[in-house]
Amino acid sequence: MHLDIVTPERQLLSAEVSMVQIPGMEGDMAVMGNHAPTVTTLRPGILTVTSGEGTQEYVVTGGFAEISPEGASVLAEQAVLRSEFSPEMLSGLVTEARESLEIADPSAKAAVAQRINDFETLSARVS
Structure with missing residues (x-):
């Protein structure tokens, strides 16, 4: 395919x-x-x-x-x-997601929180 x-x-x-x-x-x-x-x-x-x-x-x-x-x-x-993904890149993504959570509309907070959780799960897989 x-x-x-x-x-x-x-x-x-x-x-x-x-x-x-x-x-x-x-x-x-x-x-x-x-x-x-x-x-x-x-x-x-x-x-x-x-x-x-x-x-x-x-x-x-x-x-x-x-x-x-x-x-x-x-x-x-x-x-x-x-192989090119670094801990610094992941840290930046998590920081960006956490900042988004602070300003997110109440109806979007659950989705943003899930994205943070997904990044934390990803962190465990790439370390």
Whole structure:
């Protein structure tokens, strides 16, 4: 199947892959060729790409994934190879999320608190 990973700044990947594991808002999902058409939001987490060349992991901070039988497109807010992701980057994301919580509309506070929790869970996975 074909996979594209795109951020607002650049295209990170455009390749033929055998599987991608996506950190969806409702939980992780494994996507392979001939997958049912789906659109899902991403939560902060690890996106794992498996191809004939091995496995690559990307840290994503959120976004969307569009899945079809032919492939998937991941539109990430931010994405970086896990090997390039630093504790400083994570600290900055957590600080930004906590600042957002302070000014968030009351109806959005639960979603922002969940995002902070997702970043803390991500911290445990990348350390």
